[in-house]
Amino acid sequence: AQRVTQPEKLLSVFKGAPVELKCNYSYSGSPExxxxxxxxxxxxxxxLRHISRESIKGFTADLNKGETSFHLKKPFAQEEDSAMYYCxxxxxxxxxxxxxxxxxxxxx
Amino acid sequence: xxxVTQTPRHLVMGMTxxxxxxxxxxxxxxxxxxxxxxxxxxxxLMFVYSLEERVENNSVPSRFSPECPNSSHLxxxxxxxxxxxxALYLCASSQEFSNxxxxxxxxxxxxxxxx
Numbered sequence: 001a002q003r004v005t006q007p008e009k010l011l012s013v014f015k016g017a018p019v020e021l022k023c024n025y026s027y028s029g030s031p032e033x034x035x036x037x038x039x040x041x042x043x044x045x046x047x048l049r050h051i052s053r054e055s056i057k058g059f060t061a062d063l064n065k066g067e068t069s070f071h072l073k074k075p076f077a078q079e080e081d082s083a084m085y086y087c088x089x090x091x092x093x094x095x096x097x098x099x100x101x102x103x104x105x106x107x108x
Numbered sequence: 109x110x111x112v113t114q115t116p117r118h119l120v121m122g123m124t125x126x127x128x129x130x131x132x133x134x135x136x137x138x139x140x141x142x143x144x145x146x147x148x149x150x151x152x153l154m155f156v157y158s159l160e161e162r163v164e165n166n167s168v169p170s171r172f173s174p175e176c177p178n179s180s181h182l183x184x185x186x187x188x189x190x191x192x193x194x195a196l197y198l199c200a201s202s203q204e205f206s207n208x209x210x211x212x213x214x215x216x217x218x219x220x221x222x223x
Contacts, residue, residue: 004150043112044198044214051209086151093205094139094212095164098151 002027004089006099013077014107021072021102023061023087032090033070035061036098039083047072047085057081077106110134112215114199120221121189129184129218131199139205140182141212142174143198151198157182158205189222196220 003026013019025031035047048056050063050070061072070087087099112133121127133140142154156164157176171193173185182199196217202210 043216046211093156093158093163094141094202094207094210095153095156096151096212097153100148100150 002089002091002097004087004097004099006085006087006102008102009100010103010105012105012107015079016076019074019077019081019104019106021085021087021104023070023072023099025068025070025087025089027068027089027091029091031063031065031068031070033061033063034088034090034096035059035070035072036086036088037083038086044086077104079106079108082106112199112201112213114197114215114218116218117216118219118221120223121186122223123189123191125189126185126187128186129197129199129220131182131184131215133180133182133199133201133213133215135201135203135213137201137203137213138179139202139210140176140179141200141202142182142184143200145196145198145217147195155184156205163205186220189220191222194220194222 005024033050037047038044059074063070082105084101086101088096115130139158141156143151145151154168155174160176175183198217199215200212202212
């Protein structure tokens with residue numbers, strides 16, 4: 001069965017420091033991965049998807065099939081990046097399996 | 109209002125009550141979803157509707173009953189719930205169900221407390 005693991009429930013960094021939010025997945029098929037973000041008092045929204053190979057708000061994520069990982073990275077964190085981040089795996093259709101989420105806090 | 113809306117935003121109910129959660133999307137999408145977000149657990153997909161037909165039912169107890177009267181509206185009817193059903197219930201929509209490129213747009217959620 002498919003599974004998404006985000007090992008860090010809480011992550012705290014200082015402004016300007018690099019940040020990496022870890023995501024590992026388990027899936028027998030061809031994976032499609034996403035990162036969703038929820039800022040304080042806002043709704044859950046898509047941040048980026050691996051298939052687009054894009055950088056959004058300075059964040060990037062590379063799918064590593066060998067390590068079954070899809071870690072989210074940003075070289076210089078900003079205070080406005082503080083939010084809850086969810087890694088998600090699409091299995092078929094638009095079915096998404098989510099990880100438990102990582103609460104990122106960027107301190108001034 | 110644009111996007112995906114959910115009402116009520118907060119709901120407290122007893123175990124013998126019957127209530128309904130409402131979701132409405134103003135995006136012209138064809139697929140709608142119900143998710144459950146419990147404390148310390150990942151979002152769990154409950155139901156999926158595509159063009160008003162249910163295409164997913166993830167072993168959800170029968171005390172949760174979805175209804176999709178048209179492509180813009182989705183309901184979740186609740187009856188004889190248990191305290192462990194207390195959670196944030198999120199609605200989402202996407203252009204189509206079958207196309208993985210379609211982003212899911214989420215509503216703000218209904219915070220449900222079962223006493």
